[in-house]
Amino acid sequence: MSAVSTDGSAxxxxxxxxxxxxxELLKLFERPLTAQQLQDINQLISQYLAEHTNKLGTHIWQExxxxxxxxxxxxxxxxxxxxKK
Structure with missing residues (x-):
């Protein structure tokens, strides 16, 4: 069980x-979601992280x-x- 303090930390x-x-993700999941909605959210997060990683890699490559x-x-x-053996 988590507890959120007055400063927003938990x-x-x-x-x-x-x-x-x-x-924020915990707040999102406070409401009931279908299995499809959870799958869609997972896909969105995965896509975001992949795009972010790609941009970072491109930046490093160019730098x-x-x-x-x-x-x-x-x-x-x-x-x-x-x-060591």
Whole structure:
């Protein structure tokens, strides 16, 4: 069970306070929704996050002036955390 304080923060057990986006989503789900409506909302959120990630990637790509050759080099690199045996 969560509790929302007067400053808008919320706590669930010993977890950190909910952020404003989480609180808004909880408010959205206070009313009954059909399975289709939940699926539609999930699709909208997924689409938003995909678009945001794409824009961020494009920004980084342009900022670093990366090329297709750079991407090919990244794809063939062996970048792993070395583990001790």
């Amino acid at each position: 706590r669930v057990g010993s977890t950190p306070p909910l952020n404003p986006a989480q609180i 670093k002036q990366l090329t297709a050759k750079d991407m090919d080099a990244l794809l063939t690199q062996h970048i792993r955390t070395p583990y």
